[in-house]
Amino acid sequence: MDSIALLYEGGNLIDEIIRESKDKKGVLIDVDISPNAKKNEIEGINKWRKRIIIKIKAQPTEGKANKEIIKFLKKTFKRDVEIVSGLTSSQKTILVIGADKKEIINILKLN
Numbered sequence: 001m002d003s004i005a006l007l008y009e010g011g012n013l014i015d016e017i018i019r020e021s022k023d024k025k026g027v028l029i030d031v032d033i034s035p036n037a038k039k040n041e042i043e044g045i046n047k048w049r050k051r052i053i054i055k056i057k058a059q060p061t062e063g064k065a066n067k068e069i070i071k072f073l074k075k076t077f078k079r080d081v082e083i084v085s086g087l088t089s090s091q092k093t094i095l096v097i098g099a100d101k102k103e104i105i106n107i108l109k110l111n
Contacts, residue, residue, distance in 0.1 A: 016050050018104055026079070026097040027104045033069060033090045035060040040072045042111045051091060052108070060090070069094070077107055 037055035058068035086092030
């Protein structure tokens with residue numbers, strides 16, 4: 001696992017994980033969710049899965065973790081967020097509506 005700031009310097013991997021949506025509505029982020037954590041946090045990057053690791057306190061039952069992910073990322077990015085794929089999987093793709101890639105990368109580098 002590597003930090004987001006460290007990988008941004010390399011460039012290519014972060015471009016695969018964080019990208020502009022084709023319809024230009026926002027930014028897509030590939031994430032790997034780790035539920036039942038002690039606190040909600042962005043942990044770093046899983047280079048092998050090419051995903052940002054996010055720890056969530058909620059359990060992955062009855063949509064609790066998905067709701068917690070949306071709430072946590074809305075607060076982090078100060079934008080509306082939706083899960084566009086992976087509703088029943090720990091590997092998800094998140095859309096940050098109205099954001100641009102550079103803005104999202106800068107926010108992630110600070111976390």
